[in-house]
Amino acid sequence: MSTIVTVASNKGGTGKTTLAVELAYALDAVLVDLDHDAGGATAGWADVGSLAPAAARRSLLEGDGPGPRVVARDGLPALVPAHPAYGEAEVDHAWIADQLGDWARRLAPRPLVIDTHPGFNALTVGAMVAAHLVLVPVLLQERELRAFAGLAREFEHYPLASIPYRVPRWGDYQQASVAPLHARWREIAGAGGVRIGPTVSEWREWPRRRAGRALLAAASPGAWVAAAQAELRRVADWVAQLTAEVAQVG
Numbered sequence: 001m002s003t004i005v006t007v008a009s010n011k012g013g014t015g016k017t018t019l020a021v022e023l024a025y026a027l028d029a030v031l032v033d034l035d036h037d038a039g040g041a042t043a044g045w046a047d048v049g050s051l052a053p054a055a056a057r058r059s060l061l062e063g064d065g066p067g068p069r070v071v072a073r074d075g076l077p078a079l080v081p082a083h084p085a086y087g088e089a090e091v092d093h094a095w096i097a098d099q100l101g102d103w104a105r106r107l108a109p110r111p112l113v114i115d116t117h118p119g120f121n122a123l124t125v126g127a128m129v130a131a132h133l134v135l136v137p138v139l140l141q142e143r144e145l146r147a148f149a150g151l152a153r154e155f156e157h158y159p160l161a162s163i164p165y166r167v168p169r170w171g172d173y174q175q176a177s178v179a180p181l182h183a184r185w186r187e188i189a190g191a192g193g194v195r196i197g198p199t200v201s202e203w204r205e206w207p208r209r210r211a212g213r214a215l216l217a218a219a220s221p222g223a224w225v226a227a228a229q230a231e232l233r234r235v236a237d238w239v240a241q242l243t244a245e246v247a248q249v250g
């Protein structure tokens with residue numbers, strides 16, 4: 001079975017890439033990077049070179065060449081890297097969806113986790129069309145919730161699922177101020193038929209951590225890493241269960 005999970009959001013800097021890397025690692029999936037930005041997933045893989053990105057671009061945009069090449073690095077999920085030219089690609093999202101479906105079949109039985117560029121270019125929408133599950137991490141903040149409501153309306157016929165992401169876990173004041181936002185997130189999800197999943201906290205130490213490996217690959221984790229890993233595994237289990245259900249129906 002070749003399942004596809006696409007991580008998407010209309011906002012940048014929310015933690016999409018971070019979540020996609022961990023999810024792919026947990027699910028033993030192939031991470032497909034469709035974000036051409038320099039701060040995307042591909043930059044975190046050592047010595048990607050130019051062959052694999054070129055093969056990905058040819059296959060995705062032109063439908064020829066040797067097909068997607070996977071880059072393997074210790075402590076990270078297998079990666080189909082992004083190509084810098086994705087930003088200027090003039091393609092139809094239906095075409096992208098077809099190519100990604102083909103990639104999923106080629107790389108099966110491993111599922112695909114697709115990381116996307118923020119906003120909805122043809123590559124992002126193509127990845128959403130191809131997906132069995134579109135996972136939207138949402139920060140519990142005013143503007144982010146409005147953006148989420150817009151997304152839920154615009155893409156109401158897509159298999160959307162959402163988790164509250166980077167939720168503060170320190171201080172009574174912070175906790176209390178998050179509760180009504182959490183209720184609103186639930187309401188928006190409910191109105192749009194969006195499936196809702198477990199929370200991932202704001203781990204303030206995470207951005208300062210020297211990347212190079214997935215957090216889930218940390219072998220002898222300290223307290224916060226162990227707690228964060230537990231949250232990420234819960235999310236991965238929930239995603240695995242949902243994709244199994246959706247794939248069966250579809």
Ligand SMILES: Nc1ncnc2c1ncn2[C@@H]1O[C@H](COP(=O)(O)OP(=O)(O)O)[C@@H](O)[C@H]1O
Nearest residue numbers: 012013014015016017018166201202203206207
């Ligand atoms: N759960 C989290 N807690 C704290 N910081 C996080 C968390 N997830 C991601 N981050 C940080 O947020 C920043 C943006 O993450 P990134 O994955 O690049 O977002 P995006 O792909 O949406 O632009 C990075 O500095 C990352 O380390």
Ligand SMILES: [Mg+2]
Nearest residue numbers: 016017035040
């Ligand atoms: Mg990103």
